[in-house]
Amino acid sequence: xxxxxxxxxxxxxxxxxxxxxxxxxxxxxxxxxxxxxxxxxxxxxxxxxxxxxxxxxxxxxxxxxxxxxxxxxxxxxxxxxxxxxxxxxxxxxxxxxxxxxxxxxxxxxxxx
Amino acid sequence: xxxxxxxxxxxxxxxxxxxxxxxxxxxxxxxxxxxxxxxxxxxxxxxxxxxxxxxxxxxxxxxxxxxxxxxxxxxxxxxxxxxxxxxxxxxxxxxxxxxxxxxxxxxxxxxxxx
Numbered sequence: 001x002x003x004x005x006x007x008x009x010x011x012x013x014x015x016x017x018x019x020x021x022x023x024x025x026x027x028x029x030x031x032x033x034x035x036x037x038x039x040x041x042x043x044x045x046x047x048x049x050x051x052x053x054x055x056x057x058x059x060x061x062x063x064x065x066x067x068x069x070x071x072x073x074x075x076x077x078x079x080x081x082x083x084x085x086x087x088x089x090x091x092x093x094x095x096x097x098x099x100x101x102x103x104x105x106x107x108x109x110x111x112x
Numbered sequence: 113x114x115x116x117x118x119x120x121x122x123x124x125x126x127x128x129x130x131x132x133x134x135x136x137x138x139x140x141x142x143x144x145x146x147x148x149x150x151x152x153x154x155x156x157x158x159x160x161x162x163x164x165x166x167x168x169x170x171x172x173x174x175x176x177x178x179x180x181x182x183x184x185x186x187x188x189x190x191x192x193x194x195x196x197x198x199x200x201x202x203x204x205x206x207x208x209x210x211x212x213x214x215x216x217x218x219x220x221x222x223x224x225x226x
Contacts, residue, residue, distance in 0.1 A: 004154070032213065043115070044155070044203065044217040086154050090213060098143060098213055099168060102154030 002027050004089050006103035013077050014111050021072040021106050023061075023087030032090040033063055033070040034100070039083045047072075047085070057081070077110045084108075114138065116218035118204050124224045130192040133221045137185070137206030143167075145215060146179055146189050147203040155203055161187060162209075194225045 003026040013019055025031060035047040048056045050063040050070060061072045070087060087103040117136040125131050137144050142163050147155035158177065160168040164184040172179070176195070181187040191198055201222050205215040 034213075043219055046214050049213070088154075098145075098207060098215070099157055099160065100155075100215065102156070104152065104154050 002031075002089060002091050002101050004087050004101055004103035006085075006087055006106050008106045009104070010107045010109065012109045012111060015079055016076050019072075019074045019077045019081070019108065019110075021085050021087075021108065023070045023072065023103060025068050025070065025087075025089050027068075027089060027091055029091060032092055033061070034088045034090070035059070035061055035070075035072050036086045036088055036102075037083050038086070044086070077108075079110045079112055082108055082110045116204055116206055116216055118202075118218040118221055120221055121219060122222050122224075124226065125194055126226050127196055128193040130190065131194055131223060132188055132190045133202050133204075133223075135187045135189070135204030135218060137187075137204070138216055140208065141206035141216070142184075142209045143207045144181055144187050145205040145207075146187070147205065149201045149203055149220070151200070158189070191223075194223075196225050199223055199225045 005024045007022055033050040036044050037047040038044045059074045061070050063070050084105050084107050086105045088100045090100055119134050123131055144161045146158045148158050149155040158172045159179045161181040164181050177191055179189045201220040203220045204218040207215045
């Protein structure tokens with residue numbers, strides 16, 4: 001079964017501390033992985049995707065197929081990073097579907 | 113550019129009543145999605161349209177939920193009759209097409225079923 005697991009409901013760190021939001025997936029094929037973010041009172045929006053291999057707002061994520069993980073990392077957290085983060089998987093099973101399977105989300109709280 | 117529009121933003125109904133949600137995607141986006149997000153969970157895809165055709169409705173409870181996108185632009189999601197467990201935020205999203213994967217989300221409609 002296709003599944004995305006985010007083990008932490010809440011991650012609280014101090015400003016300037018490193019951040020790692022964990023994401024593990026279950027899928028036998030070659031998925032596309034994404035991180036979406038929802039800031040307070042804003043819409044859910046794409047943060048980054050693994051195929052882009054880019055850094056957005058200082059965040060990076062590396063797909064580790066051996067560990068089936070796609071952890072989100074940032075070396076120095078900022079207060080404005082406080083938000084809900086969702087890891088999502090597109091199984092790309094063929095056809096025209098562009099289905100996203102979301103994890104349950106991790107609330108990141110960056111303390112001053 | 114204008115984002116995905118949804119209405120209403122909030123709706124409170126009693127169980128067994130009917131409710132409808134409306135979504136207008138970003139202009140030119142061929143693909144439209146409806147998600148259900150229950151409190152404490154991530155969004156779950158209910159139905160995906162490509163223009164006015166259904167691509168995936170495998171997780172849509174078809175005995176009570178229906179959705180249409182007749183002209184391939186805006187869409188309506190209906191629940192009839194509602195149950196307590198339908199209380200959730202209903203998110204609409206759109207994307208240019210299948211090849212371009214970024215989905216743009218609307219603000220959502222928060223449904224409370226009493």
